[in-house]
Amino acid sequence: MTREEKIAFIINSSPHREKEVVALAKGMSDEALESWYQIEVWTVERQLQDAVIDIA
Secondary structure, eight states, rough: OOOOHHHHHHHHHSSSSSHHHHHHHHOOHHHHHHHHHHHHHHHHHHHHHHHHHHHH
8 A cells, every 4th residue: 555545544443634744754854754654544443343233
């Protein structure tokens, strides 16, 4: 996944505004951005699991 794709995913999944995400990501190393991306992926997966449990 490219840096731009990770930033787009973070914009869509985080509570932060697009400008905030872009500004923060601009100053981040690739490793730091990857960590943030992985946290957002985990958060989305957790929310999906919780939603499935609530439905069941």
